[in-house]
Amino acid sequence: MKTIKLTIGICLFALLFASCKDEKAEIAKQNVEEYTSYVDSIATLEYAEAYSNWESIEDGYNNHKSMASVDIDDNEERVVLLENVDNATLKYETYKTNLIAEKEKEDIRTSKSNFRKTLLGANYDDSGDMAFEWINKDNILSVYETFVNTVQTNKDSYSREDWDEIKLLYEAIDTRKNTVENEGLTSSDNRKIAGLKLKFAPMYTVNRMGAKSAENAEAKE
Template sequence: MKSIKILAGIALIGLSFTSCKDEKQENAKKTIDSYVTYVDSVKNVTADELKANWKDVDAEYNRRAENAQLALADLKDNTVETEKINASKTKYEEFKNEMTTVFAPKVTPKQQLRNALFGEGKIGDDMSFAWVNAQNIHNVYQQFVHTVEDNKDSYSREDWDEIKLMYEALDSRKNTVEKEGLSSEDNRKIAGLKVKFAPMYTVNRMGAKSEENKDAKK
């Protein structure tokens, strides 16, 4: 009798263990399905709503993605679920890249020109040249003048006006930098670049204006 009770107890424990194991697997599948559903639902939200709440959206995605990945360990055969997770991960990364482009601030033609002349984001609306110093000012002039030289045939009159404004602002910064240890060698090289720029600006600015006058008459 005692043996029967022991066997019955073992059977009960085994049944309970199996039940817990099945529940664990079901919960794991639910976690993974929740992750997949979240990725699909995010793609249905308007761009304006996403932009306003993107940090929260991305944080929630990362939380669900981590939980889904951990849930795989609770599945005896996780081949199908692994494929689901990988597919959703790819889908989300592609969507995130797309949204990053959409959310990026629009760069005006004027800012594009400034980026080309000085480097990405170096000169903004504040027109601050504080980053230009005695060590890098020759390189700044060099990039400026060479960029203008390479693109002189494509600039409009408005572009040339912006170029002159930037050139004069750089010259103003040079006056400050000269007192901060600008070497005579760099000063000489800058003088050479200025000699190259002056006639290039005058001739091409006039040419751009002439072309615009022709177009206006047409």
């Protein structure tokens, strides 16, 4: 009788152990599936949306990845599960790398746009078109005034790259002026513009050289 009870006990224990093992295996599989699904959902997001919620996304990612690693080693489908985890991790890291790269590009574009708006004034259309067709006979004097006065105010803070951008914009304004002159630019405005150009030329030359010298000195240090 004792032998029968012992046998039954062993069988029950074995069944319980097998049941627990199966349950752990199923949970591990489910965790991996949830991890891969989470990564798939993130990888479809537009970069702007993802970046605005990135802290929450990272927290969710870390939690899902942590759960996905639980009980994998003892799972009969270990190889497949690990491969799924690795693929999802690679997919997420690739998306993250691309996101960071796009954010850096956007930051550069925004910085450049703000720099140009400061120099060119409120009418600048931010289209990136260097033809500057938004400049006309009625606003070209104010564009020159804003440009030269802004450079005068901030000349000591500009880097060599800033001065190169300033020159590029200045030449674009000058090119547009050649067209505007034939569209009815007044003699009075033309004379005022000539005075602003005389003010800008030496200011650019001296400060551009100074910025380059400072840059070279920093490089030597």
